[in-house]
Amino acid sequence: MAELTYRPWHAGDDQNLLQIWGDAEGPAVEQFRGELAPDADHDDTTGVVWRRCVVAEDQGIPVAAGVVYESMLHPERMWAYVEVARDHRRRGVGTELLRRLREAALLAPGGVRALRTKAGSGSTGEAFAGARGFAPLQRSRHVVVRPGTLKLPVFGDGSEEQGSQLVQDLATGSVELSDVVGRYYATVHAWDPPAPLSIGRAQQLFLSDASGAHGAVVLRAPAQSAFGAGVPAKKKGRLRAFAVSYASPIAAASQAGDDGEEPTEVFLGYNPELDSADARDAVRGLLALIAYQHPVVLEVDDSMDAVRAAVDPLLEAGLATQLGPDTLVLGD
Incomplete structure (x- = not known):
């Protein structure tokens, strides 16, 4: 084999490389392929x-x-x-690319030096990263919960x-909802701390039209009067849990129910x-409520203790289905 040459990304490289690479080895690879692009410098005004x-x-x-980019x-x-x-x-090609990316990262703004990547469990990407000093930071799974899997609970005294x-x-534009969603996201991502999430930023990322957010259902605590049990409460109870649905379709045709209904993507969390x-x-x-009549698919990270407590027993009992292998985030 002749000695390889290395250069920056050029227009048209994506078409040439996709012909040689073939189909992506899982969703993580497909996502990263979309990040292969010409070099760029940070610009706050344009994002x-x-x-x-x-x-x-x-x-x-x-x-x-290979590509390295800031988050x-x-x-x-x-x-x-x-x-x-x-x-x-x-043949050392991947190792040389990673070396060059690390070298480029030394000149990145902000002094960030640590790297992370994402790969399917058991994939060649996981093996490559592990052999070069990357260790698992988090595991994520996509799980389909079918209608009627959980018994519908009685809320409050059972009255309408x-x-x-x-x-x-x-409403997905709710300030209350945006606040809880942002704080929940920061809590379950403490292993890779996010930048400070204002209410507006959380709304933009998880609840805006651009994010694909379609609707939201919340579960509240019973309202309590500040003047004692005998006085009617005038405020709503605090928000305990939320479920945000997204309009984007889930590619899970093989996981459709008997009626062929595709599951709806849902972001499930709590205060x-x-x-x-x-x-x-x-x-x-x-x-149990949101999956009572229609299937839903949840992204479940190991850091989401309360969501795992609801989903893991269903997987063990064969009452829920995992889509594809685990996805791992690995860091050096």
Whole structure:
């Protein structure tokens, strides 16, 4: 094999490389392929992130590429990704690309040096990263919960009046919802701390039209009067759990139910002010409600204790289905 040459990304490289690489090895690879792009410098006014991309050529033909870029949401590490054509693997090409990416990262703004990547469990990407000093930071799974899997709980005293006070549809633009969603996200991502999430930023990321947010259901605690049990409460009870649905379709045709209905993507979480037992009870109750008539698919990280407590027993009993292998976030 002739000695390879290395250069920055050029327009048209994506088409040439996709022909050589073939189909993506899982969702993580597909996502990273979309990040392969020309070098860019950080620009707050346009939202452009710092990025460096390197391509390896064999006799003028692109055969491999790697990219490193900053994360605006999780600024303590930069994302890194390397992919090499199958017939050029195990020849040091990926290692050389990663070396060049690390070298480029030394010049990145903000002084961030640590890297992270994402790969399917058991994939070549996980093996490559592990052999080069990356260790698992987090595991994530996509799980489908079918209708009627969980028994529908009784909310409050079971009356329609109290049920409507405890379970409510909430506008995705709600300040209250945005606040809880932002604090929940920060709590379950303490392993890779996000940048400070204002209410507006949380709304933009998770609840705006651009995010694909379609609707939200919340579970509240019973309202309590500040003047004692004998005086009617004038304020709503605090928000305990939320479920945000997204309009984007889920590619899970093989996991459709008997009626062929595709599951709806749902972001399920809770108010981080709750204690562990209350959080688990709230999440389980809301999950039973939203999956009572229609299938839902949840992204479940190992750090989401209350969501795992509701979902893991269903997986063990064969009452829920995991889509594909685990996805791992690995960091150096």
